[in-house]
Amino acid sequence: MIRLRNVLLWGVGLLWISGCADDSPTSNDGTILPVDAVTLEVRLPFSQFATDFRRFEGFGTPASLPKTYVAHDWGGGVEARAMVQFGALPRIIFVRPPGSPATVPDSTYVPVSGELILRFDTLDYQGSGTFELEAAAIETPWHGPSADWFLSVDTVGATSAWPEPGGGPVRVLDQAEWDPEEVIAPEDPEDDPIRVDFVTLEVDSTTVTEWADPEFAGRGLRISSLTPESRLAIRSVELNVRVRPSVNPDTLVSVPVGLAQVTYLADPTPGALTETFVIGGAPAHRATFRLDLPATIEGTPEACAIVECPLALSPDRLVYAGLELRTTPPDPIGLRPLEPIVIEIRPVLDPGRLPRSPLGFPLACPSGQCPMVLPSTEVVEEDFTVGAPARIDLPMTRYVRDLLRDPADLQAEIPSTVTLLNGLDAATGLELRPLQYASFWGPGTELEPILRLVLTVSTGVPNP
Amino acid sequence: MSAQRFFPIALPARGRFRPLAVACLLGGILALPSASAGQSLLAGAGLGIPADPLDARTRAVGGVGVGMAGWSLSATDPAAIAGLVLPTITATMQPTRATLTDGRTAGHAWFPTIGVSYPLWRSVFSITLASALDQRWEVITPRLLDVNGTEVGAIDAYQSSGNVGRVQLGWATRLRESLAVGITVGSHVGVLERRFSRSLDPGSIGEGVENFATQGRWRASGLLGSAGVAWDPTDFLRLGAAVSWTDELRLTPSAATGGEAAAYSIPMEFRVGGSGTLAPGLLVMASLSYADWTTVGEELREGATRGAAWSYGGGVEWGRAAVMGRALPIRLGARRQELPFLREGVEASETVLSAGAGFNLVEGEGETRARIDLGIERGTRSAGDLSERFLRTSVTLRLSGG
Numbered sequence: 001m002i003r004l005r006n007v008l009l010w011g012v013g014l015l016w017i018s019g020c021a022d023d024s025p026t027s028n029d030g031t032i033l034p035v036d037a038v039t040l041e042v043r044l045p046f047s048q049f050a051t052d053f054r055r056f057e058g059f060g061t062p063a064s065l066p067k068t069y070v071a072h073d074w075g076g077g078v079e080a081r082a083m084v085q086f087g088a089l090p091r092i093i094f095v096r097p098p099g100s101p102a103t104v105p106d107s108t109y110v111p112v113s114g115e116l117i118l119r120f121d122t123l124d125y126q127g128s129g130t131f132e133l134e135a136a137a138i139e140t141p142w143h144g145p146s147a148d149w150f151l152s153v154d155t156v157g158a159t160s161a162w163p164e165p166g167g168g169p170v171r172v173l174d175q176a177e178w179d180p181e182e183v184i185a186p187e188d189p190e191d192d193p194i195r196v197d198f199v200t201l202e203v204d205s206t207t208v209t210e211w212a213d214p215e216f217a218g219r220g221l222r223i224s225s226l227t228p229e230s231r232l233a234i235r236s237v238e239l240n241v242r243v244r245p246s247v248n249p250d251t252l253v254s255v256p257v258g259l260a261q262v263t264y265l266a267d268p269t270p271g272a273l274t275e276t277f278v279i280g281g282a283p284a285h286r287a288t289f290r291l292d293l294p295a296t297i298e299g300t301p302e303a304c305a306i307v308e309c310p311l312a313l314s315p316d317r318l319v320y321a322g323l324e325l326r327t328t329p330p331d332p333i334g335l336r337p338l339e340p341i342v343i344e345i346r347p348v349l350d351p352g353r354l355p356r357s358p359l360g361f362p363l364a365c366p367s368g369q370c371p372m373v374l375p376s377t378e379v380v381e382e383d384f385t386v387g388a389p390a391r392i393d394l395p396m397t398r399y400v401r402d403l404l405r406d407p408a409d410l411q412a413e414i415p416s417t418v419t420l421l422n423g424l425d426a427a428t429g430l431e432l433r434p435l436q437y438a439s440f441w442g443p444g445t446e447l448e449p450i451l452r453l454v455l456t457v458s459t460g461v462p463n464p
Numbered sequence: 465m466s467a468q469r470f471f472p473i474a475l476p477a478r479g480r481f482r483p484l485a486v487a488c489l490l491g492g493i494l495a496l497p498s499a500s501a502g503q504s505l506l507a508g509a510g511l512g513i514p515a516d517p518l519d520a521r522t523r524a525v526g527g528v529g530v531g532m533a534g535w536s537l538s539a540t541d542p543a544a545i546a547g548l549v550l551p552t553i554t555a556t557m558q559p560t561r562a563t564l565t566d567g568r569t570a571g572h573a574w575f576p577t578i579g580v581s582y583p584l585w586r587s588v589f590s591i592t593l594a595s596a597l598d599q600r601w602e603v604i605t606p607r608l609l610d611v612n613g614t615e616v617g618a619i620d621a622y623q624s625s626g627n628v629g630r631v632q633l634g635w636a637t638r639l640r641e642s643l644a645v646g647i648t649v650g651s652h653v654g655v656l657e658r659r660f661s662r663s664l665d666p667g668s669i670g671e672g673v674e675n676f677a678t679q680g681r682w683r684a685s686g687l688l689g690s691a692g693v694a695w696d697p698t699d700f701l702r703l704g705a706a707v708s709w710t711d712e713l714r715l716t717p718s719a720a721t722g723g724e725a726a727a728y729s730i731p732m733e734f735r736v737g738g739s740g741t742l743a744p745g746l747l748v749m750a751s752l753s754y755a756d757w758t759t760v761g762e763e764l765r766e767g768a769t770r771g772a773a774w775s776y777g778g779g780v781e782w783g784r785a786a787v788m789g790r791a792l793p794i795r796l797g798a799r800r801q802e803l804p805f806l807r808e809g810v811e812a813s814e815t816v817l818s819a820g821a822g823f824n825l826v827e828g829e830g831e832t833r834a835r836i837d838l839g840i841e842r843g844t845r846s847a848g849d850l851s852e853r854f855l856r857t858s859v860t861l862r863l864s865g866g
Contacts, residue, residue: 027564027601027604029603029605032603033603033605033620033622034622035620035622035660035678037620037660037676039618039662040611041611041612316676316677316678319662319664319669319673319675319676320664320669320670320674322670364672369671393670393671395672395673396672397672397674398672398674454664454673456664458660458676458678460660461658461659461660463680463682
C-alpha cells in the first residue's frame, strides 16, 4: 500500500502540474468590448484651478556657493562682483634664523605685500577674447551672507547701504588679464598643452596690513571684470602675504591666508515681477499657489453621450494631471539659464509659515527625473533675440488624484498649497542657481500656467 | 532495456513491473499537453458558456450526464449514487487548451466537479461542488484615440473572470433492485469579476500618466434542485432521466461595485439517456438534454439566446480490454451541444469527438477502491466567423473505502 500511495501521489502531482497553465482566451477584436470609454483632455486656466499665487525670494545666499562670479555688461547689463573676505594672518610664524638649523617662533613679523591668485572655471565663462580683471580693497564694513548690490548689511535689526551700489567705494589694487586660450607648453612634449586658468594680482602693504587686522570689519577684496559682455566663474581665490620676519629681516616669507567668506553682488535681479515669475537664482526665487480644483468640468460631446455632464472630476477618472508652464526670457536676458534648471513642485506642509514652511517631496518627478528648463529651451541668438516660448510640463497625477479623494479615505491630510522651486543641485545640494533664472509667464497673462487634465470616462463594466 | 529503467520512480525496488504505476503515470503524462474546458471567447456571450460538470467517463462516451451504466457520483444525475455501497470521494480535473480563430491559444485547468457520497440507512447521501457557467475571457486591443484633436495610442483591456458553480446536497435510494431515485437541493455559488482598463501612451500624454480602470465583482446565489431516476428494466439496459430546476441565478454586486443585483431565470433542464449492452463487453450509450433559455434572453436583451438549446451525444464502451489482468475499458463517443447564448446575434454550438479509458487502481472484496478514468475530447466551437478548436482532457479519480 505504501507503493500504491507513492504511485498515486506521483500521478496526481503530474496532473496538478499539467494544470499550471492559465491563459484566458483573449481576443483583439475591439468591437466586442462591452464597455464604452472616452478619453478627453481638459485645460483649465489658472483662475479655474488655483488661488493665492505668490512669489517669494531670498532662499539661501550666494555665500554658500562653491564658486563666485564676476560679470560686466553681460546679456543686457548684468553686473556681478566677487566679494572676498580673508581670515586673519597667523599670530606666530616659524622662521629659521640665519645659520640656525632650527626654526623659531616670530610674532612680530611685518606684512610687506601680498599676491592674489584667481583661478577660473574654464568651462564656465561667457564672452570672448581676453578678460581684464580688477582687484580692489573694500572700504565699507559688510556682511557676506546678507550683502547684495545695494546693501552691505541686511540682517534682522541691522541694515545699511553701500555708499556706492556694488560694494563701493573701493581702492583699486591691481589689474590683470586672463586669456582663456593661453596655454603653457608641457614638460613632456607628448602631453597636451596646459591651459592657463589663473591670474595673479598684487596687493600693497597697507591693504594686507588692514586685512591682517581681525577687528577691521571692512576688510575684503572686490574682484570685478572690466571687459564688457563678460561673465566668469572663479573657482578659488588665494592670498599669499609676503612678510618680513623680525628674526631675519633680510628675507621675505610667504604666508598663505585662509578665506573667511566668498560671495558675489549682482545687479539687476528679477525684482518685483508682475506678469512673470522666476525660479532659481541666488538667493533663490520660488512661487506658490493653492490648488482649488473644480468639482465638475465641461465634457466633450463624445463623453457626454455616455456619462452625465458636466463631468464630475473624480480620482478614478483622472489619468493625467500636469501643470503646464510657458517660458519667457528673463529681464535682462543675461539671467537666462546656462545650465539645466530643474523645476520641482512640492507641497507646502504648513502654508501659514510661508515662505519658511517645510516642504514635502517633489511631485513632478516620474522615474526620478524632474522636468528641466534647459539652456536650449530658451532659443537665444547672439544678438539676444528670443525664440518661441517653450512648454514645461510638471506631471502630478497622483497628487491631484489624492486631492480629489474623499479625505475620509486618506490616511493623512493632503496639503493643497504647492511651491515651484529649483531642484537641489546634485553637486552642491543647494537650491541656488547663480545668475540664472527660469522665467515663466504668470497668472492672468495669455500664456499663464495651465492645469492639463486627461480623463477617461466609461459606462462601467456591465452586469454579468 | 528493462522496465525499471523506463519507470525508475514508479517501479518498486525489486524491479517487478507494476501496472498500477504505469497506468497512473500514463494518466498523468497524457494529461500534460491538455488543458481545456470552458476556454472560449464564447464565454463572453450572455451569462457565459455552459460548463457541464461531467466526469471523464461521461465525456469519453459523448454523454450528457444521465443514464450511464453503473453507479457513480454524478453532479447531473441525482439517482446515479444510489448503488454506491462504500463512502466515495470523486474529483474530476479538466485541463483545456483551445486554439482561437486567430491562432492564439488559451488554456487552464479546473475541477468541474468534486463530490463526496456516504451510504446510510439504505440511502446514499452526497455533497457536490460543480461547475455551471464559465465566464473567463478577455479582450486586449490597441487603439488610436482622438483626444481633443491629437492622436493618442492606447491599449484597452477587458477581463472577465470567475465562474458560476453549484453546491448540492443529494439523497438517493433504490426503491427496488431495478429502480433508483435521487434528489438534490443546493445553491449557486461563485464570484464573477469584470475589469476594464485603458492605458495611454505616455509619449502622447505625458510622463506619469496612469491607467484608467473600472471593475465590478458579483457574487452568485440562488436556490436550485434536481431530481432523477435510474431504471434498469433488464439486466442489459439502463434508462435514466433527470430534471434540474433553479429558482433564479442572482448576481449581487459587492459594496464597491454598487448597482442593483441582477436575477436571471435559469431554465429547467431535462436530461434523458440510456445505456445498453449490445454484446458481451460492448456497451452503447446515448443521451440528450434540453433547456429553453428564452426567458433569460428576454432578461438579458432581446435576441441574446437561441431559445431552446439541445445537447445530444452517444458512444460505446468496450470493456473486454485488459492490461496486466485488470480491465481497461476503452471508450469512444461524439457529442453536439447547442450553446444557449448568441454571439453578436449568431448561434453557437460545440461539437466533439471523444475517446477515453478507465482503470481500476485498487480492487478489494469485489469492490473498486480506487479508479481513474480519462476522457479526451477534440472539438470545435463555432459562431459565425468565430471558430475555435480545443482539446479537453478530463481525469476523474474515484476513491472508495469504509
